[in-house]
Amino acid sequence: MPESSPVSPLAPLSGQVMIEMEAVHKWYGTFHVLKDINLTVQKGERIVICGPSGSGKSTTIRCINRLEEYQRGRIVVDGHELSNDVKQIEQIRREVGMVFQHFNLFPHLTVLENCVLAPIWVRKLPRKQAEDIAMRYLERVKIPEQAKKYPGQLSGGQQQRVAIARSLCMNPKIMLFDEPTSALDPEMIKEVLDTMVTLAEDGMTMLCVTHEMGFAKTVAHRVIFMDGGEIIEQNAPQEFFTNPRSERTRLFLSQILHH
Amino acid sequence: MSATHVPHPDLPPPSSTIGALGWLRRNLFSSPLNVALTVLAVYLLAISLPPMLRWALFDATWSGDSREACTANSGACWIFIKVHFGQFMYGFYPEAQRWRVDAVVLLLIIGAAPLFISSVSNPLKVRLGLGLLLLYPLLAFMLLHGGLFGLTPVDTRQWGGLLLTLVIAGVGMTAALPLGVLLALGRRSKMPAIQTLCVTFIEFWRGVPLITVLFMSSVMLPLFLPTGMNFDKLLRALIGVTLFQAAYMAEVVRGGLQAIPKGQVEAAAALGLGYWKTMALIVLPQALKLVIPGIVNTFIALFKDTSLVLIIGLFDLMNIVHSATTNPAWLGFSTEGYVFAAAVYWLFCFSMSHYSQSLEKRLHTGHKR
Numbered sequence: 001m002p003e004s005s006p007v008s009p010l011a012p013l014s015g016q017v018m019i020e021m022e023a024v025h026k027w028y029g030t031f032h033v034l035k036d037i038n039l040t041v042q043k044g045e046r047i048v049i050c051g052p053s054g055s056g057k058s059t060t061i062r063c064i065n066r067l068e069e070y071q072r073g074r075i076v077v078d079g080h081e082l083s084n085d086v087k088q089i090e091q092i093r094r095e096v097g098m099v100f101q102h103f104n105l106f107p108h109l110t111v112l113e114n115c116v117l118a119p120i121w122v123r124k125l126p127r128k129q130a131e132d133i134a135m136r137y138l139e140r141v142k143i144p145e146q147a148k149k150y151p152g153q154l155s156g157g158q159q160q161r162v163a164i165a166r167s168l169c170m171n172p173k174i175m176l177f178d179e180p181t182s183a184l185d186p187e188m189i190k191e192v193l194d195t196m197v198t199l200a201e202d203g204m205t206m207l208c209v210t211h212e213m214g215f216a217k218t219v220a221h222r223v224i225f226m227d228g229g230e231i232i233e234q235n236a237p238q239e240f241f242t243n244p245r246s247e248r249t250r251l252f253l254s255q256i257l258h259h
Numbered sequence: 260m261s262a263t264h265v266p267h268p269d270l271p272p273p274s275s276t277i278g279a280l281g282w283l284r285r286n287l288f289s290s291p292l293n294v295a296l297t298v299l300a301v302y303l304l305a306i307s308l309p310p311m312l313r314w315a316l317f318d319a320t321w322s323g324d325s326r327e328a329c330t331a332n333s334g335a336c337w338i339f340i341k342v343h344f345g346q347f348m349y350g351f352y353p354e355a356q357r358w359r360v361d362a363v364v365l366l367l368i369i370g371a372a373p374l375f376i377s378s379v380s381n382p383l384k385v386r387l388g389l390g391l392l393l394l395y396p397l398l399a400f401m402l403l404h405g406g407l408f409g410l411t412p413v414d415t416r417q418w419g420g421l422l423l424t425l426v427i428a429g430v431g432m433t434a435a436l437p438l439g440v441l442l443a444l445g446r447r448s449k450m451p452a453i454q455t456l457c458v459t460f461i462e463f464w465r466g467v468p469l470i471t472v473l474f475m476s477s478v479m480l481p482l483f484l485p486t487g488m489n490f491d492k493l494l495r496a497l498i499g500v501t502l503f504q505a506a507y508m509a510e511v512v513r514g515g516l517q518a519i520p521k522g523q524v525e526a527a528a529a530l531g532l533g534y535w536k537t538m539a540l541i542v543l544p545q546a547l548k549l550v551i552p553g554i555v556n557t558f559i560a561l562f563k564d565t566s567l568v569l570i571i572g573l574f575d576l577m578n579i580v581h582s583a584t585t586n587p588a589w590l591g592f593s594t595e596g597y598v599f600a601a602a603v604y605w606l607f608c609f610s611m612s613h614y615s616q617s618l619e620k621r622l623h624t625g626h627k628r
Contacts, residue, residue, distance in 0.1 A: 104520075
């Protein structure tokens with residue numbers, strides 16, 4: 001991944017709001033994990049969230065597709081406000097793809113079956129059409145030849161690319177990445193990041209929790225730093241890395257960049 | 260100066276570790292204790308096997324049709340089994356109607372055969388299996404019970420022997436598994452009412468002996484029913500056995516559900532799948548596969564527990580063999596009778612166990628590399 005040239009010139013965004021988080025608070029029991037999270041994400045915008053472990057990064061993006069409940073505030077995704085209505089939550093999840101740290105592929109199904117499952121059972125596509133779409137995305141993540149294998153037969157990097165293809169098969173409007181390279185061997189990180197870069201080139205709205213600062217520099221419109229359940233600082237990558245405003249951010253950056 | 264690395268060539272393993280000799284070394288003579296155990300096992304076989312074979316095979320009487328034929332030989336009198344064979348298989352089912360029982364068995368074999376052929380595609384197998392599950396019990400009941408299409412009615416009181424054992428075990432298994440799955444899901448439900456209901460059900464049925472359940476179903480239940488209202492004794496036994504085994508099955512299935520990582524449910528949810536689809540497509544296929552040994556264990560226990568229906572006067576295989584040994588004309592042949600019954604039970608249980616092992620191997624996709 002060339003670090004010097006950004007993927008696409010950061011063209012002015014359309015201004016259409018995709019995700020709106022307003023004063024979101026969350027508690028685990030008495031532990032206050034998210035404190036007053038305010039975040040607006042525009043269509044086509046790419047955001048990288050970083051911060052020390054336990055800072056609430058994952059929890060924040062997991063609130064967006066309601067894998068986590070929150071107790072206060074509101075979240076609007078693509079014009080629909082999240083509520084407790086199960087049907088409505090399922091509706092929103094169809095439009096929001098998610099990639100997990102541990103891939104979470106379905107081990108009892110082949111790669112192709114993993115990819116066609118949701119299009120067939122949720123989108124009600126005919127099997128043939130779903131398989132065509134799945135093969136197209138497997139080609140895009142460069143593993144069409146593994147379609148008939150089971151996840152357990154693939155390497156970590158290949159599994160993560162399948163997981164990305166599986167999400168894309170639902171044709172989502174937003175992609176959430178929850179530390180997608182943290183469980184991978186160093187050799188495999190690049191292949192997954194490359195896949196994410198091509199996705200960014202297509203103008204996908206992306207929220208990535210990651211510590212890959214090279215990726216943040218090339219791809220992100222905005223980098224957000226979280227600590228202790230709060231958003232400490234957010235800025236364009238150039239500004240963020242060269243001229244961090246808060247002392248906490250500077251400390252964090254010095255820890256992850258110089259070792 | 261740069262040295263090129265030459266990879267070390269692959270060498271064959273030492274000859275003592277491969278082939279028959281290697282196997283013997285590894286498995287039978289690997290340590291002094293192992294040598295001692297091997298010698299002991301061979302000795303025990305040498306003293307116990309010959310007399311057993313002599314009794315069951317070489318000195319046994321095979322031909323003839325009365326007990327007098329057996330007096331000449333010191334071994335087993337298999338004529339006892341031969342004479343009672345029809346009774347052991349069909350119970351008191353009228354002889355002229357026994358073809359109906361054969362037809363029911365034949366239908367099952369024909370219907371289920373495609374499920375065991377590997378070239379039949381999985382979706383087709385699922386459809387076929389579900390169809391069989393819905394249609395076959397009806398068909399089997401109509402044929403066995405009769406009363407329709409000019410078939411002579413045969414009351415369930417006349418059903419017996421292996422037929423009755425298979426009816427109780429078959430109904431028990433096919434009904435207990437789905438019910439157990441529902442109970443297990445219910446027990447893990449987030450809704451307190453459903454959870455309490457399932458926990459109460461499971462703990463109640465697991466806490467009482469099956470013999471008590473059967474006894475109450477046939478003795479106490481009629482006391483609570485209005486006079487004149489009575490339903491079939493076999494049906495009551497079937498319900499008792501099913502509910503009892505469903506409670507056990509629920510706990511087995513719950514063990515499997517707990518072993519499925521949370522990430523699987525989250526991935527399914529993130530794709531927009533609802534609760535029932537997540538369970539049916541993602542969680543249960545993995546959970547049930549994990550607990551195949553437990554499920555088959557419960558099935559085998561159920562199969563053998565059917566013999567307890569003798570307490571309410573049903574003549575299953577065990578009870579009918581027992582009653583034949585008390586027949587005054589054939590006294591003194593109870594060993595042959597019980598050995599035969601044991602062999603039949605063993606054959607069915609071993610087949611189930613064997614099938615479950617092949618199923619486990621076939622469904623294993625997890626860590627295959």
